[in-house]
Amino acid sequence: MPGTELFGAEERKEIEDVLSTGIMFRFNHDAQRNNIWKAKDFEEEAKKITKAKYALAVSNGSAAIMAALAASGIGTGDEVICPPFTYIATIEAVLLLGALPVFAEIDETLCLSASGIKAAITPKTKAVCLVHMCGGNANMDEIMAVIKEHKLILVEDAGQAFAASYKGTATGCFGTAGAYSFDFFKIATAGEGGILVTNDETTFKLADNYCDHGHDHVGNNRGMENHPVIGFNFRISELHAAVGAAQTRKVPFIRESNLKIKKALQTQLSKTAGISFSKLGDENGDSGTFLNILMPSTEIAKRTVDEMNKAGVGGFNYWFTNMYHFINQWDHIKQLKTASKLAIQVLGAPQDYNNLNIPKTQDVVGRLISFGIRCTWTEEEVRTLATKISECVVKAMQTEKV
């Protein structure tokens, strides 16, 4: 949780600016706010990192992905190809918009693969919601070729991949719109916050309307603004945006530190038999937020997790059994348990979610153990952690031979 490690004077100063005027609303109140616009600052900082033409700060990453889908034209009855390995917000956003998730295979990049997407395409496929998982990047050249060939809309959930890129383009900036999360567990945090990016003016305006009850944000009389579309409230507060802006300024340092630590961990760990690492679409575009270890098999990964629990090695995620990141535990989605009726219950699911054929995904996620990298780790701490992980893997591999 690198951002949270560096919470300090810079964040406090930004919050103090807002408190000095008391204007916690991001729009209007021009006379009272003393030219303090933290949501705008947060957006500018996000644009510096992503090079996106437009950025919109919103209440959280889930809202950002929902608005990105909506502003890209995804709605009722549209089939959207999604990964079975993602934070569940991606799937919730698709479902709540009335669209229908179609699950496709990921590969060792931990993201949807071009072949996985291709195999899941039907005549009803409208879009792909690509998720850049665990701080990395997908194989964009291959994926973009499929998107173009089949004339699909691409929306990117880069919730975990702010500051990641592929061949010089930020993750989140390949499709019609992209989303980042600034919740408490990401590379930078606003407490709660999200950023939507796009290079298309129309998409940006639509997202801007959608995230604020349809307000067109023209003029200075909020009550008299036009409402081009029906929207909702996904606004960020100035207090959250203030923290987000300060944190985003720290992201280049965090990334550099993360990558140095990740390299040291990988160098030491690669000497241990049985350990390999997840792949990156572009090795130079990693955000370095996670060290992603791939074990030779799911059984060995499970034994490694047991050994690490016994040895008190913390700070890792075994996503295969995680309730929120992997489809095997998404019973509520498989059984379509909803608070109120959704489009999918009227239209029918596009796949039998209880009998999905995703062997590659089961294999990759079963073998995957991810460590959240802390940007403040010392060399000593890094060495100790790598040694402990190695010891646990050696034990797990020995059990294999017996």
Ligand SMILES: *Cc1c(COP(=O)(O)O)cnc(C)c1O
């Ligand atoms: C964190 C995350 C989200 C949700 O972001 P929130 O800010 O927590 O709403 C969405 N997608 C992915 C991939 C995430 O990791």
